[in-house]
Amino acid sequence: MSKWPEATEERARAIIAQYPNRRSAVMPLLYLAMSEEGYLTEAGMARVAELVGITPAQVLSVASFYTMYKLEPVGRYLISCCTSISCMLLGSDDVLHALEEEVGVASGEVDSEGLIGLEHAECIGACGGAPAMQVNYELIEGINPEKARQLVEWLRKARPEVVNTDEMQSLFGGRPSFDWAITEDVGAVGPYPAYEPFGTVRSSTE
Amino acid sequence: MNAPLLVTKRMVEHPTDSHTLERYKATGGYAAAKRAVSMTRDELVEAVKSSGLLGRGGAAFSAGLKWSFLAPARPAYLVVNGDESEPGTFKDRQLLERDPHQLIEGVIITAIANEVHHAFIYIRGEYPKPARRVQQAVEEAYRQGYLGQGIFNTDFDLEVIVHLGAGAYICGEETALINSLEGLRGEPRLKPPYFPAAVGLYNKPTIVNNVETLSNLPHILNDGVDAFKALGHEADTGTFLFSVSGHVEKPGNYELPHGLTWRELIFDVAGGIPNGRKLKTWIPGGASAPWFVPPDHLDLPITKDDTAKAGSMLGSGAVVVMNDSTCVVRAAERVVRFFAHESCGQCTPCREGTSWLELILRRIESGQGREVDPDLLLDVSDNISVGLAWPPKMTTICPLGPSAVSPIISIIKYFKDEVMAHIHDGRCPLIA
Numbered sequence: 001m002s003k004w005p006e007a008t009e010e011r012a013r014a015i016i017a018q019y020p021n022r023r024s025a026v027m028p029l030l031y032l033a034m035s036e037e038g039y040l041t042e043a044g045m046a047r048v049a050e051l052v053g054i055t056p057a058q059v060l061s062v063a064s065f066y067t068m069y070k071l072e073p074v075g076r077y078l079i080s081c082c083t084s085i086s087c088m089l090l091g092s093d094d095v096l097h098a099l100e101e102e103v104g105v106a107s108g109e110v111d112s113e114g115l116i117g118l119e120h121a122e123c124i125g126a127c128g129g130a131p132a133m134q135v136n137y138e139l140i141e142g143i144n145p146e147k148a149r150q151l152v153e154w155l156r157k158a159r160p161e162v163v164n165t166d167e168m169q170s171l172f173g174g175r176p177s178f179d180w181a182i183t184e185d186v187g188a189v190g191p192y193p194a195y196e197p198f199g200t201v202r203s204s205t206e
Numbered sequence: 207m208n209a210p211l212l213v214t215k216r217m218v219e220h221p222t223d224s225h226t227l228e229r230y231k232a233t234g235g236y237a238a239a240k241r242a243v244s245m246t247r248d249e250l251v252e253a254v255k256s257s258g259l260l261g262r263g264g265a266a267f268s269a270g271l272k273w274s275f276l277a278p279a280r281p282a283y284l285v286v287n288g289d290e291s292e293p294g295t296f297k298d299r300q301l302l303e304r305d306p307h308q309l310i311e312g313v314i315i316t317a318i319a320n321e322v323h324h325a326f327i328y329i330r331g332e333y334p335k336p337a338r339r340v341q342q343a344v345e346e347a348y349r350q351g352y353l354g355q356g357i358f359n360t361d362f363d364l365e366v367i368v369h370l371g372a373g374a375y376i377c378g379e380e381t382a383l384i385n386s387l388e389g390l391r392g393e394p395r396l397k398p399p400y401f402p403a404a405v406g407l408y409n410k411p412t413i414v415n416n417v418e419t420l421s422n423l424p425h426i427l428n429d430g431v432d433a434f435k436a437l438g439h440e441a442d443t444g445t446f447l448f449s450v451s452g453h454v455e456k457p458g459n460y461e462l463p464h465g466l467t468w469r470e471l472i473f474d475v476a477g478g479i480p481n482g483r484k485l486k487t488w489i490p491g492g493a494s495a496p497w498f499v500p501p502d503h504l505d506l507p508i509t510k511d512d513t514a515k516a517g518s519m520l521g522s523g524a525v526v527v528m529n530d531s532t533c534v535v536r537a538a539e540r541v542v543r544f545f546a547h548e549s550c551g552q553c554t555p556c557r558e559g560t561s562w563l564e565l566i567l568r569r570i571e572s573g574q575g576r577e578v579d580p581d582l583l584l585d586v587s588d589n590i591s592v593g594l595a596w597p598p599k600m601t602t603i604c605p606l607g608p609s610a611v612s613p614i615i616s617i618i619k620y621f622k623d624e625v626m627a628h629i630h631d632g633r634c635p636l637i638a
C-alpha cells in the first residue's frame with residue numbers, strides 16, 4: 001500500500017509509539033487518513049491497517065462504528081446541527097430547516113460543488129447555549145435560523161482557509177453555555193477535528 | 207446562592223487565564239500532587255474513601271471504594287472518561303476547557319493511589335477545543351517534570367495520553383470506552399467482570415473515572431477530608447455540577463452542594479421559566495432519567511437518595527427544563543431517537559426496541575397514532591426493561607437500552623391525556 005507524505009507518516013509513528021499496544025492507534029490514525037484526503041478512502045484505510053497490523057476489513061468495521069469517520073466526501077465545510085432535546089426545545093428544527101434551504105440539500109447530503117455538507121447531530125455538549133451547531137467540529141452557540149443562513153452565505157463568500165470558533169461565534173453566535181473567556185487564533189482546515197497531534201490545527205491570523 | 211466553589215472556583219475568580227499553568231501554580235496548583243507522591247496507596251485510597259466522593263459520571267459510585275477493588279495484577283491503567291455525550295450534559299466540557307491542569311493533577315493523584323504508570327484521557331471527538339487545551343496542558347506538565355519519567359523528582363513514572371473519540375455516545379459506558387481505546391468497535395463488554403478494576407484495558411486492572419470526579423481530588427487533599435464533607439449534604443459530600451438547559455432564564459453549569467430543592471434550582475438559581483410560561487416537566491439527571499413534574503417533585507431536596515426514592519436519578523447532573531408549550535410526545539421522541547441512534551446493536555431488545563419506540567412516537571406525534579399505541583409503547587418498553595422497574599432490571603449488556611424507556615414511562619404516567627389527544631384529534635393539541 002502506498003504511504004502517506006513523510007510528515008504524516010512521521011505523525012503516525014509518533015502516535016503509535018505512545019500506546020502500549022499498536023492497535024490502540026487505530027482511531028487517531030483514521031483521523032490522519034481523513035486529514036490526507038478529506039474522508040476515508042480504501043487506500044487510506046489500507047494504510048491504517050498496515051500500520052497497526054490488522055486487516056482492512058477490521059479497520060472498516062471500526063471506522064463504520066463511529067459517526068465522525070466519513071466513508072464518503074462530506075464537503076470542505078461540514079455543518080453539524082444539533083437537534084437533540086435541549087436544542088430542539090429552543091428551536092433547532094427551524095435552524096436545521098433554514099440550513100437545508102440555504103445550503104440547498106437535505107440533512108446528510110453535500111452541495112453540488114462539494115463545498116458544504118450538512119448533517120444533523122445528536123447532542124454536542126453545548127446544551128446551555130442551545131441551539132448549537134458546528135462547522136468542521138468548531139462550535140457556535142446560541143444560533144437562530146437567520147444567523148444560520150448568514151453563516152452559510154459567509155462560508156460561500158469568504159471561504160475561510162481556517163474555520164475558527166471564536167470568529168464564527170462573534171459573527172453568528174448568541175448566548176453560550178458558559179463564558180468562553182478567551183479567544184484562540186487557531187481552527188480547523190477540513191471536516192475532522194483540529195488537533196495538534198493530527199497536524200490538523202492551523203493559525204487563523206496568518 | 208453563594209456556596210463555596212471547588213472545581214469551578216479558579217475559572218470564576220480568574221476567567222481569562224484559569225487554564226494556564228502560571229495561574230494554576232499561583233493558586234496552589236500541584237501542591238496536592240507533590241504531597242501525594244510521598245503518600246502510600248492505602249493512605250490515598252483511605253482519604254478518598256472517607257471523603258465520600260461519589261463518581262460524577264452518572265452512576266454515583268464511591269471513588270475510593272472503586273479504587274480499593276483494584277486487582278493486584280500489574281500493569282494497571284487509568285482511563286479518564288471525558289466522553290460526555292448525554293443530551294443535556296456540558297459540565298465536563300467546561301472543566302476540560304477552563305481548568306485542564308486541575309484534571310491533570312487529579313490524574314496524578316489517582317495514578318499514585320492506584321500504582322498506575324499509563325493514563326488515558328478519552329475526550330469525545332466533537333470537543334476539539336477542550337482536547338487542544340488538555341493536550342497543551344499535558345505538554346506543559348511534562349515540561350515541568352510533573353508527568354513523564356520520575357515525576358516530582360521521585361522514581362514514579364507516569365505517561366498520559368490524550369485520546370479523541372469519534373462520535374459514539376456508547377463509548378461513555380466504561381467497558382465500551384475500553385474497547386474503543388483498544389482500537390475495537392465501541393461495544394460494551396459482557397458482565398461479569400462487573401468492574402474494569404478487576405479486568406479492564408488490555409485485560410489488566412483499570413480505573414475508570416469521570417473528569418469531574420478527578421477534578422475534585424486536589425481539593426480533597428488540599429482542604430482535607432472534613433472540609434470536603436462539610437461542604438456537602440449528608441451522604442452527598444462535596445459539590446456537584448448541574449448542567450441546566452432548556453426553558454430557563456439562565457441556562458448554564460452551576461456548582462452547588464446537594465440538598466437544595468428543585469424549586470430553588472430551577473427558579474432561583476436558573477432564574478425560572480422565561481416569557482411568562484409555566485413549568486411543565488423536567489428531566490432531573492440526563493436523558494436516561496425518568497422525568498419529574500410540578501408540584502409533586504418541586505420541593506424535594508436534590509440528593510441521590512431523595513431522587514432515587516422518587517423514581518429517578520441525578521445521573522450526570524443534566525437538568526432539562528420544559529415549559530407548558532412543550533409537546534411531550536415530541537420531547538419523548540427526541541430523547542428516544544437519541545438512544546435508537548446511539549444503540550451499539552449488540553442486544554436485540556435495545557437495537558430493535560428503541561427503533562420501534564421512536565417510530566411509534568413519531569406516528570403519534572404526526573397524528574397517525576392508534577388507540578393501542580400507548581399499550582404498545584409500554585409493551586415494547588417491557589421487552590427492553592423487564593417489569594419497567596426503577597432502577598431497571600438489566601436484561602441487556604448495558605443500561606443504554608433501558609434508558610430509552612424512561613421518557614415513555616414518564617409521558618404515560620404524567621401526560622396520558624396529552625398523548626391520547628394526539629391520537630383522538632389526529633394532531634398535536636398544543637398547536638392552536
Ligand SMILES: Cc1cc2nc3c(=O)[nH]c(=O)nc-3n(C[C@H](O)[C@H](O)[C@H](O)COP(=O)(O)O)c2cc1C
Nearest residue numbers: 261262263287289290291378379380414415416419
Ligand atoms: C450508556 C452509558 C453512557 C455513559 N456515558 C458516560 C460519559 O459520557 N461520561 C462518564 O463519565 N460516564 C459515563 N457513563 C458512566 C461510566 O460507565 C462510568 O460509570 C463512569 O465513567 C465512572 O466514573 P465515575 O465513577 O467517576 O463516575 C456512561 C454509562 C453508560 C451506561
Ligand code: SF4
Nearest residue numbers: 550552553556602604
Ligand atoms: S443495551 Fe444497547 S447499547 Fe447497550 S450493549 Fe446492548 S445494544 Fe449495545
Ligand code: FES
Nearest residue numbers: 082087123126127
Ligand atoms: S442538546 Fe444540543 S448541544 Fe446538547
